[in-house]
Amino acid sequence: MIAFIEVGGVLLALAIAGMPIHFLVYAFIGRRMTILHNERGIFFYHLASALMLSSLACAGVLAAPSPETAAIAAAIVAGHGIYSLTFLEFWSLSQISYSREILLRAKSGAFDGPDIPQDLLDIGEQKRAGRLRSLSAIGLIEEHEHEWQLTAKGRIASAALRLLQWLPNMHGAG
Amino acid sequence: MWIVASGTAFMASVVLHAFAVRVFRGANSVVSFFGVGVVVGCTMLAVVGTQTGFGSPQFMAAAATYAFACELYVFLFTLALSSISANLLAKLHAESMTTAEVETLYDSRLMVSNRVERLIKSGFMDRSPSGVVISVRGKRLLRTLNRLRSFFGHDVLC
Known part of the structure; x- marks a missing residue:
């Protein structure tokens, strides 16, 4: 029994250590790797870590089942969720932020007039182009008699998004 | 018990925030959710801490799961606001649109x-x-x- 508790403790300790190790590996090695410079790469880097850490936490609970170890495992998994979400938000914000591009143009004075710089319009155009195609490719919308409409899956996603816009009383586009 | 407390507190934060942004119009949604979330979260943690002990695994689990749920919610509602794809899906709920209409809208x-x-x-x-x-x-x-x-x-x- 004591051995099981020790194994559980070691697994949970490994899971707790996983997050700082994951961050340090990225800081010293990962950020120089080309594969982690695109959305898919960085997402899988975090997904793999989350799956590994969750498995360790679950193994820890199975090795020493108790309400306390279950609570620690839940805290570890939620902690990794906070870490990954924060990391990916910052990563994405600094890489492709439209707001950043606007601030950059305003800082260089290119915004001191009524005209919107062409390169900003181009970014907007790039953002819009292919949206219909990509939404269609993942089965959320379909073209029917030259009109785009929601699929059954798209209606569920749309309802969830409308709820997410309605709850905080937010309405916007782009 | 901690998971019920954490889940209930999260739902209470979402509902209270929905009321708050309608009462205090013009308030920043993210900042106001942070305000509501901290108050509700501290209350929930005080209750959990009193019952299980401050610093207990249950206390930490309640704090971490609540914080994660709140961060995920903020991420999702800001995404629903700023993402073009998300807005397009929400708009298509009301009516179907031609490619030209989508181009005009965006x-x-x-x-x-x-x-x-x-x-x-x-x-x-x-x-x-x-x-x-x-x-x-x-x-x-x-x-x-x-x-x-x-x-x-x-x-x-x-």
Whole structure:
């Protein structure tokens, strides 16, 4: 029994250590790797870590089942969720932020007039182009008699998004 | 018990926030959710801590799961606001649209204007007689974003 508790403790300790190790590996090695410079790469880097850490936490609970170890495992998994979400938000914000591009143009004075710089319009155009195609490719919308409409899956996603816009009383586009 | 407390507190935060943004119109949704979330979260943790002990595994689990749920909610509702794909899906709920209608709705000029308005509202840009200029707060944000770009290995443009 004591051995099981020790194994559980070691697994949970490994899971707790996983997050700082994951961050340090990225800081010293990962950020120089080309594969982690695109959305898919960085997402899988975090997904793999989350799956590994969750498995360790679950193994820890199975090795020493108790309400306390279950609570620690839940805290570890939620902690990794906070870490990954924060990391990916910052990563994405600094890489492709439209707001950043606007601030950059305003800082260089290119915004001191009524005209919107062409390169900003181009970014907007790039953002819009292919949206219909990509939404269609993942089965959320379909073209029917030259009109785009929601699929059954798209209606569920749309309802969830409308709820997410309605709850905080937010309405916007782009 | 802690999971029920954490889940209930999260739902209470969402509902209270929905009321708060309708009562205090014009309030920043993210900041107001943070305010509501902290108050509700502290109350929940006081209850859990009293029953299981402050610093107990249950206390930590309640705090972590509640914080994660709140962060995920903020991420999702800001995504629903700012993502073009998300907005398009929400709009298609009301009526089907032709490609030309979608292009008109998401006109580049309109999207830039909307984003500039939001930056002005958030205090990152100011209106001046010569046009729209970056504010001190905006410059600070830009510096932070550039540091992040440098850390993540994205190209630093300024």
